[in-house]
Amino acid sequence: MSSIIITAALTGPIATKADNPALPVTPAELADAAEACYKAxxxxxxxxxxxxKGAPTVELKRVKQCLDAIHERVPQVLTQLSTGGIEPTYExxxxxxxxxxxxxxxNPCTMSFGLTEFxxxxxxxxxxxxxxxxxxxxxxxxxxxxxxxxxxxSLLKEGLLAEPLQxxxxxxxxxxxxxxxxxxxxxxxxLPKGTTWQVIAVGxxxxxxxxxxxxxxxxxxxGLEDTLYLRKGVLADNASLVARLVQVCNGLERPIATPEExxxxxxxxxxxxx
Ligand code: KMH
Ligand code: ZN
Numbered sequence: 162m163s164s165i166i167i168t169a170a171l172t173g174p175i176a177t178k179a180d181n182p183a184l185p186v187t188p189a190e191l192a193d194a195a196e197a198c199y200k201a202x203x204x205x206x207x208x209x210x211x212x213x214k215g216a217p218t219v220e221l222k223r224v225k226q227c228l229d230a231i232h233e234r235v236p237q238v239l240t241q242l243s244t245g246g247i248e249p250t251y252e253x254x255x256x257x258x259x260x261x262x263x264x265x266x267x268n269p270c271t272m273s274f275g276l277t278e279f280x281x282x283x284x285x286x287x288x289x290x291x292x293x294x295x296x297x298x299x300x301x302x303x304x305x306x307x308x309x310x311x312x313x314x315s316l317l318k319e320g321l322l323a324e325p326l327q328x329x330x331x332x333x334x335x336x337x338x339x340x341x342x343x344x345x346x347x348x349x350x351x352l353p354k355g356t357t358w359q360v361i362a363v364g365x366x367x368x369x370x371x372x373x374x375x376x377x378x379x380x381x382x383x384g385l386e387d388t389l390y391l392r393k394g395v396l397a398d399n400a401s402l403v404a405r406l407v408q409v410c411n412g413l414e415r416p417i418a419t420p421e422e423x424x425x426x427x428x429x430x431x432x433x434x435x
Contacts, residue, residue, distance in 0.1 A: 163378075163426065164415070164416045164417060164418035164422050164426065165375060165379075165380055165381055165410050165415040165416070165417060165418060166204050166205065166357075166359070166380040166381075166418045166422075166423045166426060166427065167202050167203045167204060167205070167380070167381050167382070167383075167403060167406055167407070167410075167417060167418075168203060168204070168205040168206070168207050168241065168359065168380070168381070168382040168383075168384075169194075169195075169198035169203040169205070169206050169207070169382070169383065169384040169399050169402070169403050170206075170207040170361075170382055170383070170384035170385070170386035170387055171185050171191060171194045171195065171198070171206055171207070171208060171209075171384055171385060171386065171399050172184055172185055172186065172191070172208065172209045172210075172211065172384075172385060172386060173209055173384075173385060173386030173387070174209045174217050174243070174245065174246035174247060174248075174386075175247070176385065176386075176389055177215055178215060180389055181385060181389040181396050181397070182396075183385065183396065183397070183398035183399070184385050184389075185385075185399070186211045186215050187211075188226050188227045188229075188230035188231075189230060191208070191227050191230060191231055192230040192231050192233070192234040192235070193234075194206075194398075194399045194400070195231045195234065195235050195238055196234050196235045196238075197398075197399065197400035198238075198384070198399050198400050198403045199235045199237060199238045199420075200400070201400045201403040201404045201407060202403055202404070202406070202407040202410075202417045203238065203403050204238070204239060204417075204418050204419060204420040204422070204423040205238070205239045205240075205241050205264070205420070205423060206231065206238055206239070206240055206241065207241045207243060207266070207301070207382070207384070207386065208227065208228075208231075208240060208241065208242050208243060208262075209243045209245075209246060209386065210223055210224045210227050210242075216248075217246050217247075217248050217249065218249070219246075219249045219253050219254050219256065219257050221256060221257065221259070221260065224242065224257050224260060225260055228240055228242075228260060228262065237419075237420050237421075238420055239263045239264065239420050239423060239424070239429075240262045240263060240264075241262060241263065241264035241265060241266065241301055242257050242258070242260070242262040242264075242265045242266070243265070243266045244257060244258065244265050244266050244267060244268070244289060245266050245268050245279070245281075245303065247274060247277045247278070247279060251280055251281065251282055251285045251286075251289075252285065255285065255288070255289045255292070258289065258292060258293050258296060258298050259296075261296055261297075261298060261432045261433075261434070261435070262298060263298070263299065263424075263429055263432065264298060264299045264300070264301050264327075264427075264429065265293060265298050265299075265300065265301065266300070266301045266303050266329075267286070267289065267290055267293065267300035267301065267302055267303070268281045268286070268303045268309075269281065269286060269302065269303075269304065269309050269312040269313045269316065270305070270306075270308065270309045270312055272305060272306075272334075272336045272337060273335070273336030274334055274335070274336050275334070275335045275336065279336070283312075287316065287319070287321055290316055290321040290322060291321050294321060294322065294323060295433070296432065296433050297430040297431050297432045297433045298432065299327065299427060299429050299430060300322060300326075300327070301327055301329055302322075302326060302327060302328045302329065303328075303329045303331050303361070304328055304329070304330055304331065304348070305331045305332075305334055305336070305337030305338060306337050306338045306348075307338070307347070307348060307351065309337075310328070310348060310351055310352070313326065313328070314353070323430070324355065324356075325355050325356055325357060325427075325428055326353070326356045326357075327356065327357045327358070327427055328352060328356055328357070328358040328359075329358070329359050329360075329361045329382065330345060330348050330349065330358060330359070330360050330361065330374075331361040331363065332344055332345060332360060332361070332362055332363065332366070332370060333362055333363035333364050333365075333366055333370075334363055340362050340363065340364065340365075340366035340370055341366075342369075342370065342373055345360055345370060345373060345374065345377075346377075349377060349379070357379075357380060357426065357427060358374075358379050358380065359374060359379050359380035359381055359382045360373070360374035360379060360381070360382070361382050361387055362374075362387065362388075363387055363388070364387075364388060365388075367383060367387055367388035368388075368405070368409075371383060371406060371409070372409050372413075375406075375409055375410055375413055375415055376413055381406055381409075381410070383402040383403060383405075383406050384399050384402055384403070385397065385398070385399055385402070388402070391405070
């Protein structure tokens with residue numbers, strides 16, 4: 162089997178330090194976490210940015226400060242900015258791709274997200290997809306159910322996405338498909354040939370479903386965005402989650418991809434400079 166690309170999702174849009182004190186929030190904490198995860202085996206860091214008070218922000222100055230801190234400390238690691246999140250408007254969330262990260266998330270559909278609403282309006286989402294294509298920022302397509310995959314494939318037909326597509330199959334969000342092996346196998350069986358994918362297993366099923374995904378030949382993601390715990394009652398930190406995933410990959414004899422290998426495997430386009 163080919164090398165496996167590990168992504169560390171360092172922070173997420175919802176949890177706070179009150180939930181887990183290891184949650185990286187400041188530029189220095191994000192740089193520390195990115196370095197520790199890179200050393201543990203991660204090729205990519207997926208990033209949500211927080212302001213000085215720890216609240217989600219997409220203010221470009223703050224986002225750039227965090228990206229610079231990470232790139233300065235660990236220039237090898239690939240950065241993937243989230244365009245998701247509940248609070249900032251879609252228009253503001255979309256602007257962060259102007260900072261030209263190597264990758265950014267693209268969520269094809271609006272949905273319930275627990276007791277909140279995750280807004281990804283069809284017209285604005287298409288505008289963002291087009292802009293990402295123009296800039297050479299590869300979309301990490303986050304799909305939370307079968308219908309989201311169909312919408313992503315329509316974007317391909319509309320010329321808004323370039324192949325090969327990269328999917329994250331998100332399972333376990335209240336509003337999306339449940340975190341079950343059946344859902345993972347079912348959605349993977351509908352992916353077109355030549356796509357790359359990983360499972361994002363939110364919450365308690367993180368270890369089991371990520372392991373099944375690795376055994377099925379997918380890439381893998383973990384981090385405090387996806388689970389705050391290593392096991393019941395034991396809080397995690399990002400590097401320990403990556404180290405545990407590396408053990409799983411070693412057990413399944415999947416070599417770990419370096420960031421350079423990840424660039425080739427994902428066929429990341431060249432970024433168009435400003
Ligand atoms: N925490 C994810 C399940 C994104 O990064 O684009 C939802 C999310 C999407 O934040
Ligand atoms: Zn995210």
